[in-house]
Amino acid sequence: MKDHSDMHLATKAIHGGVSEDDIRFGEVSVPIYQTSTFAFKNANDGADKFSGKKEGFIYTRLANPTIRALEKCVADLENGYDGLATASGMAAVSTLYMTFLNKDAHVISTSAVYGASRTVLERDFSRFGVQSTFVDTSDTTNIEKEIRPNTRLLYIETPANPTIALTDIKKCAEIARKHNLIFAVDNTFSSPYLQRPLDHGADVVLHSLTKFINGHSDIVGGILITKTEEHFLELRKVLRYLGGTMDPHQAWLVLRGVRSLALRLEKSTSNAMKVAEFLKHHPNVEWVSYPGLPEHPQHELAKKQMDGFGSMISFGVKKGLEGGKIVMDNVKLITLAVSLGGIESLIQHPASMTHANVDRKRRYEAHITDELVRLSVGCEDDRDIIKDLDQALNKI
Ligand SMILES: Cc1ncc(COP(=O)(O)O)c(C=O)c1O
Structure with a gap:
């Protein structure tokens, strides 16, 4: 055995x-x-x-x-x-x-x-x-x-x-x-x-x-x-x-x-760090929530209880609900779909999609605000993911 x-x-x-x-x-x-x-x-x-x-x-x-x-x-x-x-x-x-x-x-x-x-x-x-x-x-x-x-x-x-x-x-x-x-x-x-x-x-x-x-x-x-x-x-x-x-x-x-869990997570996590850094400096992005960024409120906790920062990012775009929808309508490489953790990058806008039927007050209590976009970073070349996000964000 x-x-x-x-x-x-x-x-x-x-x-x-x-x-x-x-x-x-x-x-x-x-x-x-x-x-x-x-x-x-x-x-x-x-x-x-x-x-x-x-x-x-x-x-x-x-x-x-x-x-x-x-x-x-x-x-x-x-x-x-x-x-x-x-x-x-x-x-x-x-x-x-x-x-x-x-x-x-x-x-x-x-x-x-x-x-x-x-x-x-x-x-x-x-x-x-x-x-x-x-x-x-x-x-x-x-x-x-x-x-x-x-x-x-x-x-x-x-x-x-x-x-x-x-x-x-x-x-x-x-x-x-x-x-x-x-x-x-x-x-x-x-x-x-x-x-x-x-x-x-x-x-x-x-x-x-x-x-x-x-x-x-x-x-x-x-x-x-x-x-x-x-x-x-x-x-x-x-x-x-x-x-x-x-x-x-x-x-x-x-x-x-x-069987490819480690390979996928290594790649998607390293991609996510680069994408988070890119988003942080984009003029149409108001905030970025990614545990790998030192400004994430629980960056220290992430270092303690996780072996890496993962490939899930949420970020807030300018122009709230409308801004979120513009990004959704303009991504070309990144797939506009719910779910996460796939080899391909997936993006969704909770306020207009998964949480559209949740009472706005309750949604805000859970910090799921109008401008929040959720991104599951995949294993593509990071330069292609960033290029796609950049052109979609520039449409806002
Ligand atoms: C964090 C989390 N837990 C549980 C579930 C439910 O899993 P499933 O869709 O496989 O039933 C989901 C689905 O998106 C999820 O994101």
Whole structure:
């Protein structure tokens, strides 16, 4: 069996998830086990697998070898106990909520958390009495102020979407321990290559695999990774029966994508630094939020809890809403689309797109202002990205 324990992250991303015992014909790529069910040798074999006496596969909603390879690989990258791949990032989020929130429980989360993660709590889980409070977690004192006797879950996103504000993971972990809360982190914006929240005290990490881990804008998927066996089993119990599990072909595509995680993140992060510097000096740009810039309010925190500053940038353009729309209408190389973390650069304007239906006051409370443009910097030549932004900004 290959021992991954002393490998570095870039190596684990390429070789992770597979042990010698899994390889049957010398295959280098994990096979796609496109099967819904697995035959038993006889009645006792089936009985032993169902009772857990014997390891083995039963039915793909419960577990599948291709999906297991992905789960083990990403759990290894996050220094976790084990992982559970899900049909989408939101399937991971809703499984997290369903597992750890009982009737009338209370959640505290980041005010700029991914919109659907908030909507699910406010619109759907509220039907079961679940209460939720959203605060600016970049100041962790805001969290303690909101803790109630029924608070059960602290769920943060750092860097947050789309403000690129950071939250101190270690401080959150201390608060969670003190008040006996489950502490979960959405690590989508960083990927394990740049940030590993379990090492800083989180209980659960989740990802929209759709983004950096897959990295090619061609699948939707998610994953939950835990620090302990206990939390893993609790989540698995809920996921297996609720059914938001992944498909083997989807898992295989993510396994292919994750192999180049280090290469992609190295390139996109170095591109992002150059793009942020360019934006900072452009006359039609009012501000730039990028953790790699010394003026980012949490630049020091980024240096402490991240291994790089990532490739997500938000910036404010002149002429507010109108200025944002002009940039969207004039980019040529950069793709005008939601989502992020692909090999190609993607741009969007929350005020006129993703957050257009959010009440303006509430949007401003989360610092998602009219002029904010969100850019996911890809792996193209940085000179081409900058040239495209320059010509689009000059149209304002
Ligand atoms: C930070 C973050 N978390 C979760 C999600 C949800 O993931 P998915 O779209 O894969 O369901 C997204 C999607 O954009 C996201 O940006």
